[in-house]
Amino acid sequence: MVQLAYTPCAPKDIGRTLNTFFAERTPEGGFNRATSMSQILLARDKQSLSAKGDLVQTLSEVRPGKFFELYFLPEGTALETSVAAHCVALDKKLHMCTEFIRIGGSPAMLPAMLSIVRAHGLTGVRSELFLGDWDLDRRMVLGVVGAVDQVMFDSTEAKDFGEVVGLVRELPSAIDLLWAGLAIWREQVRSIFEREILRAMLPNLSGITIDCQGRAPIGAWCLAGWLLTKLGFAGRFVKSGDELVCENIKGQKLRLAVRETKEKDTGSLTALSMEFPAGKRLGHVRFEKREELWVSVDVGTGYSYRRRLEDETTIGKLKKYLLIGESMTNYVRSLTLGHELKRAFA
Amino acid sequence: MENSFAEGESRILRPPSTAVVIFGATGDLTHRKLIPALYNLACDDYLPTGFCVIGVARSPFTDNDFRQKLYTSVSQFSRRSIDKEIWEKFSQSIYYQSVDATKPESFKALRDRLESLGKERGHNFNYLYYLATSPDFFAPIAKNLRSAGLVEEPKESLRTTNLVVEKPFGHDLASARELNKELRESFAESQIYRIDHYLGKETVQNILVFRFANGIFEPLWNRHYIDNIQISVCENIGVGSRAGYFDHTGILRDIVQNHVLQVLSLLCIEPPQSLADANSIRDEKVKVLRAIRRMEPGEIAQHSIRAQYTQGFIEGESVSGYLEEKDVAPKSSTETFVALMLEIDNWRWAGVPIYLRAGKRLPRRISEITVNFKGPPAALFAGRLINELEDNVLSIQIQPNEGISLKISSKPPGPRMRVRPVVMDFNYGSSFGMVSSDAYERLLLDAMRGDPTLFTRDDEIEQAWDLLAPVFASWTSPNPPPLHTYEAGTWGPSAAADLLSSHRHRWTRF
Numbered sequence: 001m002v003q004l005a006y007t008p009c010a011p012k013d014i015g016r017t018l019n020t021f022f023a024e025r026t027p028e029g030g031f032n033r034a035t036s037m038s039q040i041l042l043a044r045d046k047q048s049l050s051a052k053g054d055l056v057q058t059l060s061e062v063r064p065g066k067f068f069e070l071y072f073l074p075e076g077t078a079l080e081t082s083v084a085a086h087c088v089a090l091d092k093k094l095h096m097c098t099e100f101i102r103i104g105g106s107p108a109m110l111p112a113m114l115s116i117v118r119a120h121g122l123t124g125v126r127s128e129l130f131l132g133d134w135d136l137d138r139r140m141v142l143g144v145v146g147a148v149d150q151v152m153f154d155s156t157e158a159k160d161f162g163e164v165v166g167l168v169r170e171l172p173s174a175i176d177l178l179w180a181g182l183a184i185w186r187e188q189v190r191s192i193f194e195r196e197i198l199r200a201m202l203p204n205l206s207g208i209t210i211d212c213q214g215r216a217p218i219g220a221w222c223l224a225g226w227l228l229t230k231l232g233f234a235g236r237f238v239k240s241g242d243e244l245v246c247e248n249i250k251g252q253k254l255r256l257a258v259r260e261t262k263e264k265d266t267g268s269l270t271a272l273s274m275e276f277p278a279g280k281r282l283g284h285v286r287f288e289k290r291e292e293l294w295v296s297v298d299v300g301t302g303y304s305y306r307r308r309l310e311d312e313t314t315i316g317k318l319k320k321y322l323l324i325g326e327s328m329t330n331y332v333r334s335l336t337l338g339h340e341l342k343r344a345f346a
Numbered sequence: 347m348e349n350s351f352a353e354g355e356s357r358i359l360r361p362p363s364t365a366v367v368i369f370g371a372t373g374d375l376t377h378r379k380l381i382p383a384l385y386n387l388a389c390d391d392y393l394p395t396g397f398c399v400i401g402v403a404r405s406p407f408t409d410n411d412f413r414q415k416l417y418t419s420v421s422q423f424s425r426r427s428i429d430k431e432i433w434e435k436f437s438q439s440i441y442y443q444s445v446d447a448t449k450p451e452s453f454k455a456l457r458d459r460l461e462s463l464g465k466e467r468g469h470n471f472n473y474l475y476y477l478a479t480s481p482d483f484f485a486p487i488a489k490n491l492r493s494a495g496l497v498e499e500p501k502e503s504l505r506t507t508n509l510v511v512e513k514p515f516g517h518d519l520a521s522a523r524e525l526n527k528e529l530r531e532s533f534a535e536s537q538i539y540r541i542d543h544y545l546g547k548e549t550v551q552n553i554l555v556f557r558f559a560n561g562i563f564e565p566l567w568n569r570h571y572i573d574n575i576q577i578s579v580c581e582n583i584g585v586g587s588r589a590g591y592f593d594h595t596g597i598l599r600d601i602v603q604n605h606v607l608q609v610l611s612l613l614c615i616e617p618p619q620s621l622a623d624a625n626s627i628r629d630e631k632v633k634v635l636r637a638i639r640r641m642e643p644g645e646i647a648q649h650s651i652r653a654q655y656t657q658g659f660i661e662g663e664s665v666s667g668y669l670e671e672k673d674v675a676p677k678s679s680t681e682t683f684v685a686l687m688l689e690i691d692n693w694r695w696a697g698v699p700i701y702l703r704a705g706k707r708l709p710r711r712i713s714e715i716t717v718n719f720k721g722p723p724a725a726l727f728a729g730r731l732i733n734e735l736e737d738n739v740l741s742i743q744i745q746p747n748e749g750i751s752l753k754i755s756s757k758p759p760g761p762r763m764r765v766r767p768v769v770m771d772f773n774y775g776s777s778f779g780m781v782s783s784d785a786y787e788r789l790l791l792d793a794m795r796g797d798p799t800l801f802t803r804d805d806e807i808e809q810a811w812d813l814l815a816p817v818f819a820s821w822t823s824p825n826p827p828p829l830h831t832y833e834a835g836t837w838g839p840s841a842a843a844d845l846l847s848s849h850r851h852r853w854t855r856f
Contacts, residue, residue, distance in 0.1 A: 183356070183359070186351070186355060187355075187358050187359065187360075189351050190349060190351040190352050190355060190358065191358055191362055193349050193351050194349055194352075194796065195503075195504050195506075196347070196500065196501045197501065197502060197503070197504065198504070199347050199349060200347065202347075202350075230350045230351050230353075231350070232350075292395060297504065301504060303470055303504040303505075304470060305362060305363045305395075305396055305469055305470045306363075306395050306396060306468070306469065307360065307362075307394075307395045308360070308395040324356075324359060325356060326356050327354060327355050327356040329354030329355070330353075330354045330355065
């Protein structure tokens with residue numbers, strides 16, 4: 001890799017510093033300044049930004065283009081600006097280069113920071129914001145959101161479900177890596193019900209149980225929201241003991257239980273069971289997270305298989321999303337309904 | 347009943363547990379394409395969690411013998427060099443079973459092996475049977491799989507059992523219909539995946555995205571704005587070791603009947619109801635194939651050209667002519683080059699000639715679609731500049747370098763009003779920062795996922811044969827049209843150029 005290390009420069013010299021670097025590369029080097037995307041990473045402060053090297057590298061390698069790293073200083077009117085470039089060899093004759101512009105300023109200087117983004121952002125291409133931290137001032141976030149087409153974040157670690165829902169409502173387009181992390185569950189539910197013999201049993205579904213280790217995380221509620229939406233039970237639900245009784249427009253009822261263990265902290269989703277009457281007993285389709293995701297069917301006929309778990313870190317989910325993509329069509333509806341379900345259980 | 351969990355969701359990334367059973371395990375296709383493709387899927391971590399490959403052929407190998415042979419093949423043919431750690435893990439999923447495809451009892455041993463592998467590896471495998479064999483074995487293998495209890499009914503079972511069949515699918519319309527009928531005696535149509543590897547190429551898949559994800563092109567994609575379309579599949583190699591097979595087949599069957607017509611149908615379809623529904627797309631493809639005007643016997647000579655290469659030079663090296671190749675009959679009349687002019691009789695394409703050409707021993711290996719647009723209606727540029735105006739051309743390069751380019755006219759810097767053509771380019775490497783995967787990787791992954799979108803349906807195959815039937819009939823009649831010749835290393839016979847010049851068109855110059 002050929003690179004320009006982070007070089008401090010005045011805001012007015014950003015373009016010149018980068019141009020000089022590229023002008024110095026030999027004409028035969030085939031150094032393409034990538035133009036596919038403008039990206040912004042927003043971090044709480046410089047220390048937080050420094051800890052996000054892997055995130056920056058992942059974002060910039062998979063989507064080469066212009067990369068702005070914004071962080072906040074406690075106070076003052078000074079701006080800290082520096083530039084860098086990373087060029088990756090695609091083959092013997094071609095390098096693809098991402099340009100980095102790092103900008104630090106106090107919250108009051110956000111308009112000045114954004115003016116630099118607007119001056120140097122790529123024209124005619126999509127721009128995207130990655131929220132690097134959750135404890136950012138909402139006004140700051142929304143100030144930057146106005147400059148981009150899409151916002152990406154990972155709400156897995158968010159402490160306040162309501163805050164996530166509120167934020168998503170104000171975004172033009174949201175990519176939540178939490179949703180990408182739930183893909184394995186949604187995919188396996190979809191996959192097992194590709195079998196006609198099981199699809200035919202869905203009208204008789206009597207209950208859904210979601211198990212969590214610790215307190216149910218946002219992902220568990222989101223998954224519950226997705227299931228109920230897909231099954232047509234997104235309308236009414238009434239608390240009954242430790243369960244919700246959900247009713248669809250035909251008057252059919254479905255039980256929903258979300259079971260937590262006693263730990264106080266937000267935990268993880270560990271299992272999903274879908275229960276069907278099977279003769280005189282209750283059969284099930286069960287998805288259980290152990291060292292792999294175990295899928296087992298017991299509805300008279302037994303069947304099981306395992307599916308390797310995906311990397312659930314933010315970087316892992318991000319890499320998968322950037323390389324492969326994930327449909328967000330059902331996300332907002334599932335998240336919103338999941339929030340309603342959580343409130344209904346409370 | 348549709349699967350409501352699928353709506354609005356991405357396609358399943360990692361297929362369910364699958365045992366891929368490859369018949370023809372010692373053959374070229376397995377070693378050059380299939381196993382390298384599976385290895386690359388392993389490198390990208392796309393293989394199912396429960397996965398194994400069972401190579402099946404008559405020869406008596408052990409599992410280890412087979413793995414060693416495959417190591418050599420993957421080293422040679424994979425687009426990536428071998429990573430020892432990944433290979434070690436991947437190769438432990440590879441097994442071998444000696445089976446005589448013509449003997450039903452042999453399949454019982456295969457069944458026992460599959461069951462014991464499932465228990466040993468702790469997975470309920472779906473079975474994907476890949477027939478990388480001569481077409482003579484397709485029907486017997488399918489029948490023997492069913493007899494051995496290795497084919498499940500889709501509506502009654504939790505295990506899926508699907509069949510992948512390689513081209514050629516039949517030799518003509520009658521044999522294709524017969525083969526379809528024979529296969530359907532053992533497998534449902536929904537379980538049959540007919541492979542055309544061109545459909546696995548990124549640029550070919552990109553045709554649909556290009557057409558339907560870009561608002562600017564679809565309004566122009568019709569007879570009002572397009573002057574002619576050309577599809578060229580050019581190879582610089584000769585028949586080589588395939589001569590024995592090729593001499594009975596010819597390039598019209600080998601390349602045009604499948605790859606070229608598949609590309610043509612995608613290029614010319616109406617927008618499907620959904621890109622997520624395999625049958626929506628395939629329904630539209632069949633409509634295009636049906637709408638292509640069938641040639642009358644008297645039209646064959648004016649609409650088709652066939653030729654054979656003679657001695658010449660490829661990149662400076664002398665090469666022999668077709669009739670001098672080993673295993674080619676001395677008086678063979680098999681064509682190594684074909685050019686066709688087709689017309690599609692529908693609202694969108696009426697009056698737009700579609701020119702197809704395919705040939706061996708041409709100067710370069712290149713497969714490209716060229717969409718030639720009509721010129722502007724009035725010449726605003728005075729005097730001699732009128733002659734310098736070139737029509738806009740959209741080129742979709744399928745191989746060797748995948749990409750799309752658009753030729754437009756522009757004014758070069760200077761004090762005078764002049765016009766020069768310039769090319770706006772997109773290629774996969776510099777735009778996406780990554781290299782495309784091999785077509786077989788995508789197709790094998792889709793077959794394991796149970797997604798038939800990129801595989802051809804029975805009626806598509808039959809329509810393609812039906813379309814070319816008059817040409818075959820003419821060429822084998824007592825008074826066939828002439829078999830031209832062309833020097834190896836040139837772009838085909840002059841008659842091929844005449845086919846277009848009579849319509850005031852000319853072939854794209856590569």
